[in-house]
Amino acid sequence: xxRYFTQDHEWIEVDGDTATVGITDYAxxxxxxxxxxxxxDAGASVTKGGDAAVVESVxxxxxxxxxxxxxxxxxxxxxxxxxxxxxxxxxxxxxFFKLTIADKGELDGLMDEAAYKAFCDTL
Amino acid sequence: MSESEEIIEPETLPLDGWHRARGARMVxxxxxxxxxxxxGILAExxxxxxxxxxxxxxxxxxxxxxxxxxxxxxxxxxxxxLSTLKPGRQRYSLLLDENxxxxxxxxxxxxxxxxxxxxxxxxxxxxxxxxxEHLPDDITLNHLADDxxxxxxxxxxxxxxxxxxxxxxxxxxxxxxxxxxxxxxFGWNGVPLxxxxxxxxxxxxxxxxxxxxxAEALAEALCAQPEVKPIGLGARDSLRLEAGLPLYGHDxxxxxxxxxxxxxxxxxxxxxxxxxxxxxERIQRELAEGTKRHWVGLALEGRMAAxxxxxxxxxxxxxxxxxSGGFSPTLGHPIAMxxxxxxxxxxxxxxxxxxxxKRLPARVVPTPFVPHRYHRKGAAK
Numbered sequence: 001x002x003r004y005f006t007q008d009h010e011w012i013e014v015d016g017d018t019a020t021v022g023i024t025d026y027a028x029x030x031x032x033x034x035x036x037x038x039x040x041d042a043g044a045s046v047t048k049g050g051d052a053a054v055v056e057s058v059x060x061x062x063x064x065x066x067x068x069x070x071x072x073x074x075x076x077x078x079x080x081x082x083x084x085x086x087x088x089x090x091x092x093x094x095x096f097f098k099l100t101i102a103d104k105g106e107l108d109g110l111m112d113e114a115a116y117k118a119f120c121d122t123l
Numbered sequence: 124m125s126e127s128e129e130i131i132e133p134e135t136l137p138l139d140g141w142h143r144a145r146g147a148r149m150v151x152x153x154x155x156x157x158x159x160x161x162x163g164i165l166a167e168x169x170x171x172x173x174x175x176x177x178x179x180x181x182x183x184x185x186x187x188x189x190x191x192x193x194x195x196x197x198x199x200x201x202x203x204x205l206s207t208l209k210p211g212r213q214r215y216s217l218l219l220d221e222n223x224x225x226x227x228x229x230x231x232x233x234x235x236x237x238x239x240x241x242x243x244x245x246x247x248x249x250x251x252x253x254x255x256e257h258l259p260d261d262i263t264l265n266h267l268a269d270d271x272x273x274x275x276x277x278x279x280x281x282x283x284x285x286x287x288x289x290x291x292x293x294x295x296x297x298x299x300x301x302x303x304x305x306x307x308x309f310g311w312n313g314v315p316l317x318x319x320x321x322x323x324x325x326x327x328x329x330x331x332x333x334x335x336x337x338a339e340a341l342a343e344a345l346c347a348q349p350e351v352k353p354i355g356l357g358a359r360d361s362l363r364l365e366a367g368l369p370l371y372g373h374d375x376x377x378x379x380x381x382x383x384x385x386x387x388x389x390x391x392x393x394x395x396x397x398x399x400x401x402x403x404e405r406i407q408r409e410l411a412e413g414t415k416r417h418w419v420g421l422a423l424e425g426r427m428a429a430x431x432x433x434x435x436x437x438x439x440x441x442x443x444x445x446x447s448g449g450f451s452p453t454l455g456h457p458i459a460m461x462x463x464x465x466x467x468x469x470x471x472x473x474x475x476x477x478x479x480x481k482r483l484p485a486r487v488v489p490t491p492f493v494p495h496r497y498h499r500k501g502a503a504k
Contacts, residue, residue, distance in 0.1 A: 032163055033163050033164050035426060035450040036426040036427050036428065036457075038427065056427070058165060058168075058357060058450050059159075061428070061430065
């Protein structure tokens with residue numbers, strides 16, 4: 001399995017044609033306490049760079065974009081009861097949704113972990 | 124992920140380095156770099172509700188108005204009755220334009236020979252220009268730009284401030300004997316402090332004006348006590364929302380009248396009948412006849428919040444707009460404030476708020492959402 005990152009602070013872990021998407025530890029740190037997450041339903045179509053989920057802190061709502069185009073297979077049900085999972089385990093149990101990837105070529109422009117870390121250091 | 128931030132060139136406040144040393148995340152607000160949070164909004168919110176939170180509100184404008192006819196001069200611009208505001212007392216008031224629209228909300232203190240005004244940070248330069256233009260030439264207006272302003276808020280605030288060893292300057296009351304809206308000048312190790320028992324969190328607490336070069340020493344002395352933690356603007360906003368208090372530029376603007384905003388307590392009885400302040404005609408008419416819309420509190424189900432700008436619906440009809448909204452840490456669900464057509468403003472009315480194309484069920488509820496805990500004179504402890 002390979003993990004990629006976007007400049008909008010999403011991560012995507014790819015396993016064959018399927019993948020899991022969440023926001024990075026850097027992103028949750030910037031947002032602060034997460035009190036609500038809206039994840040897409042199974043069957044929803046998402047496009048690369050398009051709105052896919054919403055994450056709300058006490059102060060503000062932020063859009064989460066899909067790193068690739070595809071069809072959602074599952075939104076993380078655990079976030080409904082415990083949105084703070086995004087703070088405590090952003091790159092683990094706090095994942096947002098799983099999807100079937102339409103075009104694996106879209107992964108080419110994404111960063112690997114080292115490149116993402118270097119990117120965050122410039123912010 | 125997307126987050127938009129205003130691009131401005133912010134100035135730094137006297138406690139800038141102190142905030143950063145304590146791990147604050149700084150953001151531009153009202154023209155200044157301000158601490159939005161230290162350890163997290165939820166923890167800071169809860170700390171203030173149960174202990175004592177120290178807020179840096181030095182961005183706010185502190186003004187001094189003096190001169191022989193200062194009382195009449197202020198009454199010509201504010202709907203306040205200064206004959207009933209005794210020396211050593213503070214009161215909420217409003218700066219109004221000719222149409223009765225709100226230019227700012229502010230606190231006025233009668234300090235005996237002068238009045239102190241605390242105005243909002245984002246509007247202070249406009250307020251100063253407005254006051255200079257409209258106050259008579261023999262009235263002196265000083266911008267006390269060399270004073271910082273700290274707010275100590277929460278149920279342990281009085282005990283903490285009492286332990287600092289403040290000496291009343293003019294045989295005024297001691298900290299423990301001050302009631303809500305009392306304003307007293309103290310000396311603290313030779314440093315002059317202007318202290319009022321007030322704030323904007325709904326909790327008991329104090330606002331403390333201190334010379335800017337002594338602000339860090341005071342903040343350090345307060346935070347050396349285990350009951351006190353520094354609190355950022357994020358929690359200040361969630362606290363004031365739970366307290367049902369308006370935020371200028373969001374819930375109040377020149378497009379809103381104080382009557383529809385439910386701020387008639389800021390227009391004193393004598394002034395209501397006599398008028399003689401900007402916009403008096405409209406305000407007197409609205410007091411007599413009512414207004415078409417009212418500012419109301421809304422409680423939402425679930426956890427998804429409605430924020431400023433969300434439309435309010437009754438069935439297919441748009442009946443209002445949210446002016447402030449967010450998650451209430453104390454209540455555990457979202458709350459909002461909105462202007463709503465009078466026919467739909469009654470307590471218990473079921474409405475819907477539109478957020479990202481979804482309709483969220485909401486109900487008109489009384490404010491404050493979380494009861495105020497001001498230390499009122501004569502009230503049982």
